[in-house]
Amino acid sequence: MKRKFFLRNHSELPLKEDKSTFFLEVSVGVSVFLFSIALAAYFLISLMICSWNKSIVHGLSVQIMPSEEVLTPEEELLYTGKVIQFFEGLENVEKVRLIKDAQIKKLMAPWLGQNVDISSLPLPKLLDVRLKSGKNFDYEKTALLLKETAPYASIDNHGIWLQKLVKSASSLKMMSIFILLIVLVAAAVSIMFAVQTSLKIHQNIIEILHIMGATDDYVAKQYGRRVFVVSFFSSIVGSLFALLSLLVVAKISSNLDAGLISSAKLALPHWLFLMSLPLWTSFFSMATALVSVKRSLGKMM
Amino acid sequence: MDTNKNMLTEPIVDMQNVCIRYGEDPEILSNIKLSLDKGSFHFLTGKSGAGKTSLLSMMYLSLMPSRGTVNVFGANIGYASRHTMAMLRRKIGVVFQDFRLLEHLSAYDNVAVPLRIRGMGENEIKKRVKELLSWVELDKSMDKICSTLSGGEKQRVAIARAVINRPEILLADEPTGNVDNDIASKLMKLFVELNKLGTTVVIATHSKDLISEYNYPQIHLENKTLKIIPALRRVN
Numbered sequence: 001m002k003r004k005f006f007l008r009n010h011s012e013l014p015l016k017e018d019k020s021t022f023f024l025e026v027s028v029g030v031s032v033f034l035f036s037i038a039l040a041a042y043f044l045i046s047l048m049i050c051s052w053n054k055s056i057v058h059g060l061s062v063q064i065m066p067s068e069e070v071l072t073p074e075e076e077l078l079y080t081g082k083v084i085q086f087f088e089g090l091e092n093v094e095k096v097r098l099i100k101d102a103q104i105k106k107l108m109a110p111w112l113g114q115n116v117d118i119s120s121l122p123l124p125k126l127l128d129v130r131l132k133s134g135k136n137f138d139y140e141k142t143a144l145l146l147k148e149t150a151p152y153a154s155i156d157n158h159g160i161w162l163q164k165l166v167k168s169a170s171s172l173k174m175m176s177i178f179i180l181l182i183v184l185v186a187a188a189v190s191i192m193f194a195v196q197t198s199l200k201i202h203q204n205i206i207e208i209l210h211i212m213g214a215t216d217d218y219v220a221k222q223y224g225r226r227v228f229v230v231s232f233f234s235s236i237v238g239s240l241f242a243l244l245s246l247l248v249v250a251k252i253s254s255n256l257d258a259g260l261i262s263s264a265k266l267a268l269p270h271w272l273f274l275m276s277l278p279l280w281t282s283f284f285s286m287a288t289a290l291v292s293v294k295r296s297l298g299k300m301m
Numbered sequence: 302m303d304t305n306k307n308m309l310t311e312p313i314v315d316m317q318n319v320c321i322r323y324g325e326d327p328e329i330l331s332n333i334k335l336s337l338d339k340g341s342f343h344f345l346t347g348k349s350g351a352g353k354t355s356l357l358s359m360m361y362l363s364l365m366p367s368r369g370t371v372n373v374f375g376a377n378i379g380y381a382s383r384h385t386m387a388m389l390r391r392k393i394g395v396v397f398q399d400f401r402l403l404e405h406l407s408a409y410d411n412v413a414v415p416l417r418i419r420g421m422g423e424n425e426i427k428k429r430v431k432e433l434l435s436w437v438e439l440d441k442s443m444d445k446i447c448s449t450l451s452g453g454e455k456q457r458v459a460i461a462r463a464v465i466n467r468p469e470i471l472l473a474d475e476p477t478g479n480v481d482n483d484i485a486s487k488l489m490k491l492f493v494e495l496n497k498l499g500t501t502v503v504i505a506t507h508s509k510d511l512i513s514e515y516n517y518p519q520i521h522l523e524n525k526t527l528k529i530i531p532a533l534r535r536v537n
Contacts (some may be wrong), residue, residue: 010417013406060393187485208401211363214418215384298383 002111011207013202013219015226020194020201027190028231029238032281035183036242036274040266042176047264049169058094060139061156062087062127062146080125083153086146092132099126184284191231191285192292195223199296206300220293224286231285235278243274311375312336313470313501314360319369321355328367329355337503339469342496345505346530347522353505354398356522357472359505361395362386379527391419394468396476398505399473400459403446408434409443409459415466425532433461436491438484452479460488470501477511489515 015021051217056198064083067076082097104123108116143155173241199206206219266274314337322328330352337343345353358364359371362378371378375387381389394415411432416426420531434443437457442450447458456479463471467484470494477485490510503520506512512519519530 010413011415012406012410012414017405095482204401205403207363208403209414209418210387211361211390211395212415213387213389213393215387215467218418280401286303 011222011226012236012248012250013198013205013222015198015202016224018194018198018201022229024191024194024227024230025234027194028187028281028285029234031099031183031187031190032238032277033245035187035281036239036277037245038176038179038183038254039277040242040274042173042180043266043270044264045169045173045176047266050175052166052169056166058131058133059158060129060131060137061158062129062153064125064127064150064153066122066124067152069137076125079150079152080127083127083146084148085125085130085151087192090136090142093129093130097130098126099128104261143198144157157281175276186252187281187285188288191227191288194287195227195292196296198223203300206297216294216297219297220290224290227289228286230283232278232282239275243271243296246274265291286290303522304329312372313339313341313374314368315372316359317342317370318503319359319366319371321352321364322367326527327479330527332521333369333527335520335527337470338499339501340496340499342493342502342515343504344515344517344519344528345503345522346507346512346519347376348524349507351522352525353416353483353522353536356520356527357395357474357505361393361472362390377438391415391466392465392469394466394471394500396456396463396473398478400453400455402458404448404464405446407444407446408450408454409440412461412465414460421464429465432463433465434458437461437488453481453484456480457488464491464495467495467498468500471505472503472505474505475507476504477506478507480493485511491495 009045062083064080067079084096084098087093101119103127105116108123112121139155139157146155209219246266314335316333316335319330319333319335320328321330321333321503329350333356336412345356346378347353355364360364360373362373365371365378374386374392376385376389378386403414406414412430412434414427430441434440437460439454439457440463442454445456450458456476460473460476463473473492475515476492477512480516492502492504493515504511521530523526
């Protein structure tokens, strides 16, 4: 039956000549463009929140401030080793990693430029501490013990500000869902409007078809097929524009990456899903048209 | 068995106390009682505005009565679902006075519509449509768009469309009004042949020549009421 539905060429309704087709093409194309952008935003925000949550639960940073006494490089190394040993000795710690100078230089580059010798600057040493689970980790107790062992070291619990960031991002995520819903509703309303206009134009033909024994399904399927085809091609255009825009934004944002917070990149499944939107849109448009037409036909002869 | 017997003898169209009015206007038909048996042939007569088209519209299930009950093929149309109505309409062939063809389609496609609605295969449709269009002498015009056909050609397309499905009831509103005598005679022969094969035929006409030549009973509408004028002699 489905094969018949899509392969049937004959249409008694001259839908190809409908003026509402142009309106449908534009509204579906624009809707798909906006939907793709909003969906990509949703994916990115979700990925970032996920990544930040992992940081909150599984990681903390430790700063070792430059000592007030003048220490030799060997003494500095011993001091840092002591702090590393302290954390490695804790039960809940999975891994402790010293952030290398090259990496610190990269982090500072946006503010200090590329050609600064950071060894001459009083920058703290940084440790990245990975936890097995952050849920049972007592930050306050650990901070007190650390103070006793190494007074110049302090825990930077970036979970606190990351949590704030996650909260803001979650609001953005909700907003992207809201935008997706609005675009979906707007698209559905546009399709219904186009279909209703067409039904009014072709009322006489539909009446003749009914007199000859056509069911509402028979008429609705002609609309379904037409709307599917129109939506498919216009949503491909909308989708292409959206993908191009996303690639441009991705390129620009990769240049702006300051390294302060972990950014996110869309993975292959996300891109594939975005690319498959024209197909989903066409099915959605077709279903909307079928429902709308059937409801209207129910009020006709 | 009894049920089957009842179904066979049941009138194909049965109207009881039917009234028709449009909106708040006065009734145009009042307390109509009409039973059409399977295989019957009637002319529908009456002056212009007497309600012939309204009565036909009710028979082809396009118009619901304002009052009374209408049974078509045993189904009360007041209670029938939309799907049932569609299935009932497939058994009815209609020729409209104004043809009501799908003007943007070819003669071939117009005649093919009832078969496509039934879901028939294109090969079978091609065979049947070509055969019928050839019979009504439209084989050379079958690919022409209907809006380019003459009145007589359109009428023949309309008739071909009505009979292609081999309907159980054929309702025709002035079917020979726009064609010359030869074609009119040929079309009437078609209706008579279909009737002999069991199709119930109702033809609305003003033509006294047609009524006297074929001499079938008349459903005559006058003063909002209906009376049956029997045929004077049997047609062989």
